[in-house]
Amino acid sequence: MTIHVIGAGVAGLAAALALAEAGRPVVLHEAAPNAGGRCRALPDGTDNGTHALLGANTAALGLLRRIGALEGWVEPEPDGLQVLDLRDGRAFRVALSPFGWRDPALRPPGLSGGALLALARLALPGRDRAVGPAMAAHPEFHRGFVDPLVIAALNTPSEEASANRLGAVLRRLGGRGATRLLVARDGLGPDLVAPALAALERAGATLRFGARLRRLVTQGGRVVALDFGEEAVPLGPGDAVVLATPPWESQRLLPHLETPTGYAPIVNLHYARRGAGPVRFIGMLEALCQWVLVRPTGVSVTVSAGDAAAREDQAVLGPRAWAELRRAALAFGLPGDWPEAPPPCRVVKERRATPRHSPGPPLRPPRLPLANLALAGDWTDPVLPATIEASVRSGEAAAGVLLR
Ligand SMILES: Cc1cc2nc3c(=O)[nH]c(=O)nc-3n(C[C@H](O)[C@H](O)[C@H](O)COP(=O)(O)OP(=O)(O)OC[C@H]3O[C@@H](n4cnc5c(N)ncnc54)[C@H](O)[C@@H]3O)c2cc1C
Known part of the structure; x- marks a missing residue:
């Protein structure tokens, strides 16, 4: 009773771990040379983009705990987020939780x-x-x-x-600790992907990289083989599949599937600025930079829903974002040098970072569209937006239906 998990993004990793820990033989097939999907480390170790979690993300934090990676996720701003408003240069602190707003010093504008x-x-x-x-x-x-x-x-x-x-x-966000904001101290590679792969190996799962599923071969409402191009993997009567690919790829493999129609980009800029000091996370208003993550290994800027930024050239984005974040660093007295000239910068544009979450009834894709195939992925959560939390929940739900 082998279970083939297709896609080693967060959803596929969570599904594979739940199945392997339940004692099922698991083979995880990933098209790319590395795991992580839209939440990954690039070959030079840089994150594709800053990923933050909240205390409310109990499924994601549970996964981190199980793979022994929770300690790598640190709370950079336990006393409230520091925000610089570029409209008037006002620097202030704000609590993410309404309970924190009892303190006038932590109230949002x-x-x-x-x-x-x-x-x-x-x-x-x-x-x-x-x-x-x-x-x-x-x-x-x-x-x-x-x-x-x-x-x-x-x-x-x-x-x-x-x-x-x-x-x-x-x-x-109402629960105790639900608004704690956490980021990976050293990066998504060491603080998420590598420990997840190590946990899978400990649980006996087989990992295959560079294995892109070309086609699902079906018969009588079941998957009977997985076509990887040069190789076809036949499925026995007890074998099953978790399809944890992104929505556009899931739809290519299962054309009757209804998937999101619009996607929004996230643009990240990563500056090669090294410096001692604690991890910091700063918000900006009326700026290209929305969030600035300062780690000893570099400084990263996030531009979510970044349609305009995704069309812009690196030569424009790099100096502009640096000038903004430098103002924030100086306003909040962050340690180290913040020279006027921007350090070398790498721009990562994830054009289909997540579906756009517009008003209207959410998609409710079937968890089990075929008798022996369960669906996972951030976009399959009927309630939550497409996030790490939704991915983990979906992976664990897909594993759950197959285990039942
Ligand atoms: C820049 C950026 C910043 C983000 N920030 C946050 C954040 O701060 N907090 C948060 O919670 N979420 C954030 N997200 C969202 C989060 O990253 C995603 O919701 C999550 O990673 C999606 O995981 P997934 O497993 O569902 O899909 P994916 O990550 O897309 O994984 C699918 C995997 O399937 C593989 N694959 C595709 N086709 C095939 C095939 N045919 N055969 C085999 N393998 C295949 C892909 O290579 C990929 O590894 C961010 C996303 C981006 C891009």
Whole structure:
């Protein structure tokens, strides 16, 4: 009863681990030379893009714990996020949790009773609509808190972002420690992908890289063989498949599948600026840079829902983002040198980083579209936006249906 997991992104890694730990023989097939998918280390060790987790991401943190990698995820700003507003140069600190707003020093700009009520309304399930118009009566609170949150969590501009998807995120932020923000101290390679692969090997799974599934051979509603081009793997009667490929690839392999129609890019800039000091995470308003991650190994900038940035040239993006983040570094007194001239920079444009989360009923792809094939992937979660958390949940759910 071998289970073939297709795709070694977070969803495939989570599925393969759940199955291997349950004692099933698992073969993990990955098209690329490395694992991680959209959450990976590039060959030089740089992350493709900054990935942050929240304390509310219990499935993701559970996976990190199981693979022995939780300690690598650190909380850079335990006392509240530092934010620089480039509109007026104001530097302030903000708590991510509404409970933290009891302290006036940690309140987001524009907070009022009405704004809080509007946020609470967004958290309630109901008729879906776009977040931007729903917050129109509270423009400052929207600009300074809701909009950055929407862009970070949904990778969709708030004018077109689904209030219901945001609500699903907000409802999970109420618990103790739920708004703790965590990032990988040394990077996605050492703090996620490598420990996951090591855990899979310990659990006896077989890993195959450079193995792109060309075609699913089906008969009578079951997968009977996996076509990898030069090689076909026949499936026995008890064998099964977890398809954990990105949505466009899942649809190519299973053409009847309904998949998202629009995607949003995330652009990351990675500066070769080394320096001692703790990991820091800074927010920026009215800037190209939305988040700045400072690690001893380099400085990274995130531009989510970055349609315009994805069209822009590196020669323009690099100096502009550096000038912005340098202002933030100086405003918050970050240690080390912050020269005017930008250090060498690498731009990574992930053009289909996640689906766009627009208002409307979420897709509900079947978990088991074929008798012996379960579907996984960030886009298959009917409630949460496409994130690491959704990926882990989907992988574990796919493993669960096959184990049952
Ligand atoms: C730049 C960036 C920043 C992000 N930031 C965050 C963040 O801060 N927090 C957060 O929670 N989420 C974030 N995300 C989203 C998160 O990375 C994704 O939701 C998650 O990685 C998706 O995982 P997945 O396993 O569903 O899909 P994928 O990562 O796409 O994995 C699919 C895998 O299948 C492989 N594959 C494809 N076709 C085949 C085939 N035919 N045969 C075999 N293998 C195949 C691919 O190579 C890939 O490895 C970010 C995404 C990006 C791109």
